[in-house]
Amino acid sequence: MAEIEEAARVLRIATARIDYRPEDNNHVLDVTVKSASGVGRLMAPQWSMVLDFKEGRIDWPTYVGRYQELMRKNYARYAQVFHALIRDVITEGKCLVLTCYCNTGPDCRECHRFLMADILEKIALNEGYEVCQEGELERRPTPAISPQPTLPGFGAE
Numbered sequence: 001m002a003e004i005e006e007a008a009r010v011l012r013i014a015t016a017r018i019d020y021r022p023e024d025n026n027h028v029l030d031v032t033v034k035s036a037s038g039v040g041r042l043m044a045p046q047w048s049m050v051l052d053f054k055e056g057r058i059d060w061p062t063y064v065g066r067y068q069e070l071m072r073k074n075y076a077r078y079a080q081v082f083h084a085l086i087r088d089v090i091t092e093g094k095c096l097v098l099t100c101y102c103n104t105g106p107d108c109r110e111c112h113r114f115l116m117a118d119i120l121e122k123i124a125l126n127e128g129y130e131v132c133q134e135g136e137l138e139r140r141p142t143p144a145i146s147p148q149p150t151l152p153g154f155g156a157e
Contacts, residue, residue, distance in 0.1 A: 011086055011124040012095035014134040015113045020099055027094040029085075031116055032101055039085050042074045043098070043116045060110050067112050071119055086124050095134060096120070104136065 014026075018035070022028045030036045031043040033050055049066050052058040058066075075082055089096045098120075102111035121131045 009090065009128070010130045010132055011090055011120070012132045012134055013117045013120055014095050014097045014137050015111075015117055016097050016099050016137040017103070018099045018101045020097065020137055022097065025094050026097045027089050027092060028097045028099055030100075031098050031113055034101065039081055042078055042081060043071070043112075045112050046070065063110075063112075064115060067115055068119075071116070075119075075123070082120070082123055083127065086120065086127065086129065090129065097137060 016028075018030065018032060020028065029043070030040045032040070033044040033047050036044045045063075045067050049058075049063060049070075053060070053063045085096070098113040098116050100111055100113040102113070104111050104114075117133060121133060124131050
């Protein structure tokens with residue numbers, strides 16, 4: 001394994017809603033149970049956990065405990081995948097952006113994407129990397145589409 005240059009040994013992590021439009025310097029990873037694939041599936045909660053929390057059968061501390069236990073099991077089985085993700089994002093010089101469908105606000109961090117950011121931080125620190133958590137990224141507005149002119153016979157007249 002080639003050594004990562006000292007200046008590039010920082011894992012940058014951010015979070016965002018699933019509809020976040022990435023910038024070129026971001027590595028966006030869907031970590032939802034609904035639509036994640038690949039590595040993101042390893043970081044997604046289980047449907048039962050999500051539904052139990054949304055429907056009020058469990059509280060946030062219980063959800064956190066279940067999610068952390070699930071991630072401990074996934075890490076024990078797939079540690080190399082977690083390490084490769086961290087190494088690849090650092091090597092690419094990108095910011096890892098964990099995305100999910102949860103609506104959160106400045107005073108609400110009840111979403112597993114924040115928990116996963118903390119877990120990845122601990123893994124990276126344990127591997128000797130520095131970590132910079134960049135927080136929740138605002139979604140950039142979709143550019144407005146200019147009204148298209150209608151041609152005679154091809155649209156409303």
